[in-house]
Structure formats: C-alpha cells, structure tokens
Amino acid sequence: MPQKKSSEQNGASGSIDAAARGDAALRRDLLREMLLIRRFEERCAEAYAIGKIGGFCHLYIGQEGVGVGAISSLREDDYVIASYREHGQALARGISPRAVMAELFGRVDGCSKGKGGSMHLFDRNVNFLGGHGIVGGHLPIATGVGFAIKYRGGDQVCVCFFGEAAVNNGAFHEALNMAALWKLPVIYLIENNRYGMGTALERASAINDIAERACSYDMPSEVVDGQDVLAVRAATMRALQRARSESIPTLLEVRTYRFMGHSMSDAVSGTYRSKEELEEHMKRDPIVVLRMTMEQEDGWTDADTSKLDEEVKAVVQDAWDFADASPEPPLEALYEDVFVDTTS
C-alpha cells in the first residue's frame, strides 16, 4: 500500500495547531456557532412537526463540530459546497439565520428565494455553492471549482462536505481521481456519521477505514475526530496549506455521529442502531467537548454558557419570526430563473 502522505510530514504543523486552538475569544466564537446551529436545528424539528417546513429535512445535530471547525478556517474568497445535510455549513459560512429559515419555510426571502428548500441552500455572497440532493453528485462539481481556481491562477480552496455513504458511488472516484491527477485545490471532507440512512458503513463499504481510499489516488488524507471542533480546524488548516501552496487536494475523514434520525421521517434509534449506541455517542457532544476545554483553559462557566444560549436562542427566534412573516413567492416567480436571457 502506498505510504499515506499525512500532515506530520508538513513542517509547519506546530504553528498550525496553535492557530487552530486559537485563543479564548476564538473558542467562544466556535462555541457560539455550534450552539446557534444546535438551537436552529431544534427549532427546525419543531417547525417541521407543525408543517411550517416540508419535504425532506436532514438535521445536523451532533455534527456541528465538523462544519464549524472546517469553515472557521477558511478565507472569505474560498468556496464551500455541501450535500443536502447543509443547514449547519450554511450558517457557519455566514448565510443569515433569517435567510436560511425563510428558505426552509418556502418563503420569498429565503436564500434561494423559496425555490430550493432545505436541500438546496445557496448564497453567492459568501461563496456557498449549494446544498445538493444527489448523493455524490456535488463531488465532481467541487473538482470543477478547483479546476477553475487553477485555470485562473488563484489560491482559493474549495471545501466539499459529504457523508461517508457517498464514497461508494462512482462520482466519488471520478472526482477524486481527476483532482489528484490535475492537482486541484479541493478538500474532500467526509462526514463519517457511520450511517447512510439505515445502512451502516460496514454494510456498504468493503473498506472500513475509508480514509484509505485516498491511497488509490495517491492523495494525502487524515482521520479526524469530528467531535473536537479544534481538531477539525487543525486538520482543515493543514489541508488548506497544502492546497494553497502546492495545489494538492486532500481527503479528510472526519468521524462524527448524528444524534437525530436520517431525516425528519426517521426514528432516532430502534431499527438500524440501538438506543444504547446512540446514548454512548451522545456522551461526546461536540458542544460539551469544547465547553470542557474552555472551562479548563479559559475560566468559562455555566453562567457564561447560559448567557450565550439565551443569545443564540434569541437569534433563532428572530429568524423564525422573520421567516414566518416573509411572504410566499409570488406566482409570477414560477417561470422565473428557469433560463436567463443574457449572452456574453
């Protein structure tokens, strides 16, 4: 098996670790972002139950450390692309909670004008290239973004989020092969939450250490603890450095766990995973893991958490109120945005 080119061979790892850990203010920001996503998703579940959100809706609860950690290390001009489980990444990238909630409610002020819904959040202003609903489908698109960056001679990076089940489909292979062949600045970030709907990783992939797949493409890879937001940040920063300075793609296998069902129609546990397994994993809640670090290192207190929690709950309530007040798209919008009428 070819040697894995991991970050250890990269000289600057010490300074990256320090930058990833940041200071008390940075850790507070990370905690706030994760807490915001958690509260936002809880309210989504509530809105779904009363019919304000429809369709398929996949929550991010339990995985907040992944999106927040990775996206917090990006530059404004970098690109983010994700699957349908993308509320968290969209918020972390800076789409306003109002615009995301309005999109989920199917309203005109949504970030995709109410045409996309939960699975298709987009925002050009923050280079958020969408949520995509076909498993694996957005991986070649990320490769294309990397191609365009190289074509123009820029040093941006595209980070592509997807679940571990996507590694079994052909698009994964095609996308990674070309990215490695052409040396494109893309980070393929697997959110390994152990299940693709009800199918456990071991029941779907011939290799259980899926980071090993990178060997097929002679691509650097790393296995990361996704419940530790600081570890995700550090791994992403190492990959970013490779991408920016050498235009080398990376496969990150970030191990995490979803605390909810696959989508709103799936029970939290009982069929394909046991209650015991779920409870075991919930002990490593990314919010709690960071909070404990902050209690030890930053003198963070329960009172601080309560205050922050009140703050983000108010933000989510404001998003809900905004979405609720936003009108449905006008019927004239039906035929809009099918084609543009411009040429170059």
Next chain:
Amino acid sequence: MPIITYRDALNQALREEMQRDDRVFLMGEEVGVYQGAYKVSKGMLQEFGEMRVVDTPITELGFAGVGVGAAMVGLRPIIEFMTWNFALLALDQVVNSAAKMLSMSGGQYPMAMVFRGPNGAALQLSAQHSQAWESWLAHIPGLKVVAPGTPYDAKGLLKSAIRDDNPVIVLEGEMLYNTKGEVPENEEVVVPLGQAEVKREGADVSFITWGKMVLVAQQAAEQLAKENIAAEIIDLRTLNPMDADAIASSVSKTNRAVVLEEGWSVAGFGAHVADFVQRECFDDLDAPVLRVHQEDVPMPYAKNLERAAKPDAKKAVAAAKKVLYLEN
C-alpha cells in the same frame, strides 16, 4: 463563398469563440493530443494549450460535473462527449445539476456552458452506439437544445450556444461531419437560438425536421418534385425553445404536416411537434399529422435490418403522399 465541411465549421466556431473569450475552454475525451475522436478539435491543443483544451480520463459523469463546477464560478466550459451515447453516464450532471442550478439557487448561479458531441446513428454500429437523444434532452426545463443540419448552422448555432448564459446541448450529426456547405469567410456567422429556417419552399406539404433528417427531407423533397409535389422544409434547428411560429406559418400555407425525426416514436420530440400542430393549426389541417421515425427497436447490426429500422427518404415520401391522399 468557401465550401467547407460540417467538421471544419464546428472547428472554426470553437476556435473563434476561444479566441474571443478566455473563459471558454474545451474539455473531453481525446480532444487534445488525439485531435478529437472525430477531429473536430484538430489543431486546438497546439493553438490554446493544455489548460484550455483538456484531455480527460474516461469519466463522463466526472468531467460533466467538472464543467458544472467551473461554470458555477464563472468559466464557460464546452464539454465534449465522444458521442451522446456515452453522455448517458453524465445525465445526472446535465439534468440534475446544469439544468436546475439556476432555479434551485433562486437565480444566483447561471450555468453558461455547452455540452456537445455527435448524436444519432452512424453505420452498422448496432444498438449501444446508434441513438438519437434529443427527445430526452428537450424534455428538461433549463436546457436549450440545438441540432444543426448544415455546416453553416453548425458554426452559427455552436457560436450562439457558447455565448449563451444558459446550458446548451449541441447535437451534432455523426453522419454529417463530412458533409459540405457554404460558410462565409470574413463575416461573423451566428445563428440565433430558437429560430427555425425554411430550407426549401413549397406549397403542398410541410416537412418539419431538424439535424441529420434535414438531408433526408431534402432527398424526399427532390423525389416529390419529380411528381410535381412541392414540399416545404422547416428546419427547426433549435428544439428547445421551439420556433412555433415558423411551424404554424408553414402549416397554414400547406395544410399538411409530416414530422421527420431520427429517434424512436414513443414520447419522441416529433410527438411534441404533432401535438402543437393539431392544437394550434387545427383549422388549417387537411389531414392528420404523420410522423416518420426510427422503428421502435434497438438498432440492429445487419445492413438490411439497420436500413429497415432507420427513417429514410422513401418513408418520408410515402408519408407525404399519404397526407396528400395520393397513397394509402
């Protein structure tokens, strides 16, 4: 006026547009070093270099997606499929990504890109390599679809497709690459998308067609002329958006319509044309609309069976006579 091949007309269009706009690049299998499987991109690697004329692995889904990603962030990719038969592997990117991105994003991400390559049956290539895909592609909101039948239209439509800010499907005729026609040298050849052309005037019956079948319609019209029947040929050139006015004005003159298409009959694009004619030209019609198409079978290899399966001038002549009540 110079007479050039359909292949060279496409080559001119690609080169002129890549000279005009450095965001335009060509990507596909064998487009560079090999000079194109059908030599459409001959000389382009030498002229533009390997960043703009990109040879890919055999990975249709993958490189179609690369085109989508590049278009999302502002490049203007031309994705070449060696033939449209292989593009079936890429349909997820064409249909689910390229066609829908603008709508799903609420208008934020226009997809200025072209998917092109040879379409339809050649000779004795049997079932997997002999298919016409326009009915599949024209069905999808968000895609424009063109099918040029002459060198002039090939050049003009491809140039318009490259300049359009929407995803455009260019269906080239595999059997047309060597055909020749007039293409002016020192003037810009641009054929607007969505405009049909009357390729031959006639008062007795309208042949409505596109792509390779324009040649078949011309042969049929020649034969009918010998029997003093004047057929008009409406070459749609663009299938989506379809030039409905051109169809209606021809049928209002001839009162009879025959739709010629290369693909199968079931849910074929010709059915869409026939539906339009019966609905919008009902009072003009003196006969039911007839369709000439490939027999509904996978294309056989044996010469005689292949000939029997394909739509041809003889079948077109018979259909024309039938709508004229000259034959049963």
